[in-house]
Amino acid sequence: MIWLNQIINGVLLGGYYALIACGLSLMFGVMNIINLAHGDLAVLGAFLVWLICEHTGISPFIAFIAVLPTMAALGWVLQRAILDRSLRSGILVPILSTFGLAIVIENLLFSQFGADSRSLASVMGSLSYDSWALTSQIYIGKLAVLIFAVAVLLLLGLHVFLKRTALGRAIRATSEDPDTAELVGINARAVYATSAAIAVSTVAIAGLFLGMRASFAPYAGPAQLIFAFEAVVIGGSGSLWGTLVGGIVLGIAQNIGAQINPNWFLLAGHLTFLAVLIGRIFLRELLAHGMIPALLGQRS
């Protein structure tokens, strides 16, 4: 029963990972850029919400209404100032420039807020600890369910947006081939900037929940980036629903690892990621050399 409890909570934790991963996945899908400052942007979002709550005492959900457009604007500026130039200069530059940005954000946060861990728990009432007891051994946190529901809704929303709206189609066209997209009247630069704004908005949502579900500190960004990246890769790069699956796999692995040994929470997640990676490469090599039919006893 205790294992079932861990698995259920692992699935719900996967919702959070999908939430933080979908912005990364979107940027990678559209611009073919992995933004190394992604996790730090989420932490920045958490700090902005915290700052407003701390000064006004309002609910983090209300504070978020102000943070969301700020982060969207930041995404736009980020694209125009840094990513746009990086995109045109090969593969090294986006990695290097976003890594530089990550260092800048982390240390600016540190200079403003110091090393202390912060949390939104004090301004969110009983939501931080309320839970439903399904049986005597299975507890489900209300916040975890809320985060999971938001993640599913956000992925659904993004899915419909990309498939059904004109802007969504423009984004998909540009991600396929920016030059051809421009030929049919799409402004690729504007599309990139819009995508970056949307991606960073989803990061703001992830930041809100990062602050609500746990404590956070200025240097917490890299860990979030790695979780997001692992969810994207496990789920298969470029697929939004795959991101949810990847997040869930990661969440379950971490919770089961922690159940075996409290120190293995992170390690179990990372090792699962590496195992998936190795397994996938191994499978691809086997397929490339036509060895699967041989293994199955067929003639190739």
Next chain:
Amino acid sequence: MTPKMPVSVQRWTPTSVAAIGVLIAIVVALAFAPFVLGANAIDKLITLYIYVIIAAMWNALAGYAGLVSVGQQAFFGLGAYAAIRLSNAGIEVYSALALGALAGGLISIPLSWFMLRLRDGEFAIGMWVVAVVAHLLVVQDKLINGETGTSLRALTAYAANDRRAYTYWMALGAMVLFLALIFVLLRSRLGASVQAIRDDEEAAAAVGVRVLRGKVIIFVLAATGAAAAGALWLATAISFQPATYFGVQWSAYMIFMALVGGLGTFEGPILGALLFFLVQDVFGEVGVWYLVGLGLVAIFFALFMPRGIWGTIEDRFGIRLMPVGYRLRLPDSVVLAAKTEEDAAAGS
């Protein structure tokens, strides 16, 4: 039809012959430093040599093979950790440090098999995950005492001054060795092939370059260099706190030095390490605003000066100190003719 011109390919230029001579003289002079300089100066020089090693190794990986890693601290930490383990097993401490560096490099061989099949950004963060995993695994070892860490106690058997001198010579030797290895490698067929891979992997494969083999050699060399730097850092610091050795700030330093000095040039990372060392000496140890500045400078160079300081100098003045590339020499008559034509065009 163009007539066949007597074009020659030149590797050594008079400048580069002179530069190599000066370099050898400098290294010989530096070897005598422990007899002349004080303890503080020697400690600083050891730090500088370690910076040169990690910058040059990161540059070999990113600047020449096109593999941007933000996880080289994995090898930095593992080199130091392996040295502690070997020393604990009873091996003489300086041998343990050297073997630790080799062990850190050895681990990269099985890793290369799947890491090098990742592309660009995936490789970058994938290496980061490897570093995090290495950190988490090392902390599990009872000998290390978790994040509290331990120290290389066997070193304290040596008198402080002897220890400093031995570590200094080891660091100088390691720096010369790794720079020489890169130099030889870049002048070989492999150097040309990895650069071809960096510029266009498919095209390189199409003309018969063995893509994976070239990458594996550079990856293992870079890992061994980072592991050696970690072991040397342990030799000066003596204490081993996992978070310090496996911290991502090492990647930030490597990127900064290689990028500012000149990515994809031999001399660039040496210049970058020297600049980084001087900046750190002036601004003192790692303040927050200092790191913000580091990040901003890295963004600036990535966007506006991707060839770095040395690359820009090379491009503008055509200087090559180290003969790692090829240059085409046209006969003087052709150069003259082209110049007259140019002048005529400008005049009309």
